[in-house]
Amino acid sequence: MSKKTTKTTNNEWSLLNQIKRSKTSYIMLAPYFILFFLFTILPVITSIVFSFTNFNMLELPEFVGWDNYIRLLLDDDIFKTAIRNTLIFAVITGPVSYFMCLIFAWIINEFKGKVRALLTLIFYAPSISGNAFVIWLIILSGDRYGYLNGFLMRWDFISEPILWLKTEKYVLPLLIIVQLWLSLGTGFLTFIAGLQTVDKTLYEAAAVDGVKNRWQELFYVTLPSMKPQLMFGAVMQITQSFAVADISIQLAGNPSINYAGTTIVTHLLDFGTFRYEMGYSSAIASVLFLFMIGTNKLVQRLLRKVGS
Structure with missing residues (x-):
């Protein structure tokens, strides 16, 4: 042997x-x-x-090889629009919401007891509220009774109501704003929990070593002590930013005007739940899965370098 x-x-x-x-x-x-x-x-x-089959849920799957991926990447113009919108969502809402979660968690952690618990609930509530979209539908209503139109018309910024969610140039920016409002979710709670587990003696040792203010404490003590929570929060925010669908469907519809709010997930749902092209929708899901895996690996590597 x-x-x-x-x-x-x-x-x-x-x-x-x-x-x-x-x-x-x-x-x-x-x-x-x-x-x-x-x-x-x-x-x-x-x-x-x-994803390598032609499957309509009524007949047995038929193997078609790479046909779904070739169609998806070369012939599907709507998918190209969906990729662009999803990447814009991810690039803007991912980092911004990540830092929002961290900063708000850091500020709220300075409070004590019931005040901290109340503020945590207030900031976290929109992400778990089932009626959050109803609020924004009222605000962005396209008639003069919509809060945004009413405010702008009252102060003579506009002379007639704007169809905010039916006008192509406004759809994506408004969806991004709503997504940021809803983004204080699991990552936010993770940061709150992580901040409360930092060893207090580290701050005393840092003061002896010359750390003089709260910002220095944040960068030299707090963040290095929260590396697992920071990593988990990054994964959650990336997943959330790539998986945007409900916001677009509830506010702009599916499909949205000229596909201005279409994302990879809404495109997937269109083929999977309305057209029953399960093989093609599985190909879309597989591409999205690769996007998420690649981005998560990249962010984890960057965070390791920053924390080392």
Whole structure:
């Protein structure tokens, strides 16, 4: 038996011994792992497989190779518009909402007890409110009774109502504004929790080393101590910015005027839920999945360099 084979066998036995010693932990992890596999890993694998087929949910899938991807990348002009809109969303809302979450969490963390809990609820509430879109539909209503039109007409900025969500040049900027308003979600709570776990003695040690103000404490003590929370928050914000769909559908409709608010996810939903072209929609989902994976890897690498 060669040395390489012997080493491999020893590693396998070592892994089996570790599993036996920690079998209680693996048993406790099993329910989560099973659910994660069934509802996350398996759907991703299934989607990738279906992306190489022509499948309408009524007939058996027909293998078509790369045809869906060729059609998607070369012939689908709406998908190109969706990519552009999604990238604009991601580039603007991703970093901006990330820093908004961090700054607001840092400010709120300065308060104590019930005041901090109340402020956290106020800032977090829009992201979990099911009626958040109703508020913006009232504000952006295209008649004179819409709050924005009423305000602008009252102060003579405009002479007649503007159809904000039916005018191409206004749709995407307004959707970005609404997305930023809704962006204080899971990442925001993660930063709040991370700030409360920072060891207070580190601030005392930093003061001895010459740290003189709160901004220096933030950069030299707080942020390095929150690296796991910063990484998780980045992943959540990237995922959220690439997966924009509900905002566009609820406010601008699907399809929106001249596809001004179309994103990759709304394009996917169009083919998957209305046209029942499941193979093609799976190809769209696979491309979006690659976008997310690549962007997350890039951001994680950048954060590691900053934190090192």
